[in-house]
Amino acid sequence: MRQRPLMLVALTFSMLMVPTAASAHEGQVIRLGSFLAGFTHPVLGLDHLLAMVSVGVVSAMIGGRAIWTVPATFVAMMAVGGLLGSAQIGPGSTFVEIGIAISVLGLGIVIAADRNLPLGLAMVVVGFFGLLHGYAHGSEIPNIAEPVVYAGGFLSGTAIIHLVGVLIGDQARRYRRGRRVLRTLAVGISAVGLMFLVGVL
Template sequence: MKFQTIFKTAALAGLALAGTSALAHVGPDGSAHHGFLTGFLHPITGLDHLAAMLAVGVWSAMTTRRLWLAPVSFALLLLAGALLAQAGVAFPAIEPMIAASLLVVGLLLAAQVKLPDAVGAVLVGMFALFHGAAHGQELGAGVTLAGMVLSTAVLHAAGIGLGLGLKRTSAWLPRLVGAMVALMGVNMGLGLLAG
């Protein structure tokens, strides 16, 4: 087994096991986090959001014709979820739904499931509402949310680029990445049950 393969496998396993540390949402804190840079970094610093957004891009690139549709749906409904949470709309089971999003998107990627483009966009968009609600409870409005949405778009674009590259070069690595993201979701869910 080549060193590069061992290194990639170990890195992905570490990512999967990091699910419990990904609970980056501390609940309503009066939107204490402000500023464009804070908003931009917020999705990157929570492993759950980072994994979900990259996985959506990779899955979309590998299985859909309109590879931009699911990521755009995710970004728009992420913003909608954040705005709704800031307006006082209570979302039930935010953390369990984020865990479910990792499980489902990971399984879609691992199994290379091809859904109709609109169905995939609605599915990831539904999960994005909960990711957005989690962010909306923590972030200020305006430029902070703009930073969050831009960061999300960058992560999706990176995922699409990665997916297009993997589509041409590796049949097993995207499936392994999907399995690791799904395991992150399971680990996060088990952490919620235990806590």
């Protein structure tokens, strides 16, 4: 019976590690509408996807209030970042891309180390990462999309990805072998983050 949740953790993370070439631009808005185009945007970027799943896992590792406060902080700051990005207010794209790559690398390291961050520190770090991810999403809103509806879509999609991460983290921490599998996969996430970082430097 214990093998099933462990297999679920491994299978889910393996699927999340597969990149996709799709992107959320005008064609997506035409096909899906503003909300669904925004909703799928976080899923279609491997850097965003891995960071958001990792936020959920980290919050589950901390436990207690962190299960909802840490993801909620990310989503809230992502909304702020989205506003800044859509208005092109703030740092250049290179700084944002470096920060996003560091978010994938850093969160992967935290999970691989199997160490719980203090709640306050986790909220500050995750909030900063959320701001950067939101800025990237906001700056990429297609011209033909309804900005508010599109933003509602990518915030909703982000919240669901966080929930997936929480479920993965919760299942993994229940079993010693599950934690070991999760740590191994987190090393892979960190490696992907490092590749992203090298790619933008």
